[in-house]
């Protein structure tokens with residue numbers, strides 16, 4: 001599995017990570033096997049959040065890791081904090097500390113490699129986040145920090161107090177869900193794609209060496225787009241032709257499309273299917289041509305103005 005530098009750090013991460021949001025879809029006995037399957041493919045990066053499965057995803061993962069018996073330093077564990085489902089976002093000092101302590105307990109580990117702020121909280125005080133990050137770092141509970149679903153200005157606001165680097169911004173991104181790209185390519189136009197929903201986050205991350213982690217890489221925003229001919233017939237036609245050329249599946253090519261972007265994104269996939277994970281992992285070895293990359297972009301409904 002190809003690896004990449006994580007943000008400005010020296011940490012090497014695989015270009016494909018497993019998102020554990022859907023872990024409870026597996027039978028209990030299958031979870032350690034699936035984790036081992038991923039690790040054997042080089043996918044030793046696992047993305048969690050305290051809220052996934054109401055905490056069950058982290059708990060089951062922690063139990064399963066013990067069963068596998070893999071040394072802790074052979075895997076990279078990331079989790080997120082700050083969402084209180086259906087009630088509020090809470091990036092207060094107390095809640096960040098409480099969330100991380102809960103996560104460490106459920107994962108049955110002494111430290112997280114990476115902690116992300118899950119979503120921007122309207123009542124966030126940068127001083128409180130800074131106090132929490134300092135404490136978590138000093139106590140050895142978190143090694144690296146980042147954010148998710150944040151705009152550049154929100155990262156800048158955090159940086160007025162937070163002294164740790166923000167190494168990543170985890171953002172929803174896929175071939176059809178790619179406003180962070182279309183907003184740049186349709187700059188200066190009256191088209192829908194020109195609307196900037198992320199504050200030019202793509203260029204901000206590139207300029208500041210922040211790794212974009214692409215979440216939901218196979219979702220369009222209205223469900224999975226691969227093999228969904230009702231919603232994306234042209235895209236599936238193009239995926240079919242290109243996947244035949246490389247002798248892989250459409251999922252491989254959809255992931256390769258993300259990895260081809262020069263921002264050097266990391267792809268966080270959510271499949272709980274052994275075969276799909278095997279095929280997706282093959283994306284790390286494929287470099288799409290410029291023609292192929294644009295063909296997929298345009299066949300998903302984007303335009304070149």
Ligand SMILES: NC(=O)c1ccc[n+]([C@@H]2O[C@H](COP(=O)([O-])OP(=O)(O)OC[C@H]3O[C@@H](n4cnc5c(N)ncnc54)[C@H](OP(=O)(O)O)[C@@H]3O)[C@@H](O)[C@H]2O)c1
Pocket residue numbers: 018019020021022047048118148149170171214215216217218219224226227251268269270271272273276
């Ligand atoms: N930061 C955030 O706000 C945020 C939000 C959501 C998710 N995430 C992270 O991103 C991770 C991935 O999210 P996701 O699960 O929505 O991503 P995804 O990889 O785009 O979607 C995976 C889901 O799509 C299904 N699927 C159907 N056809 C597929 C195909 N051809 N190829 C691949 N998958 C196909 C999978 O089913 P099978 O299991 O049957 O393959 C699975 O249920 C999550 O686990 C989580 O860690 C972060």
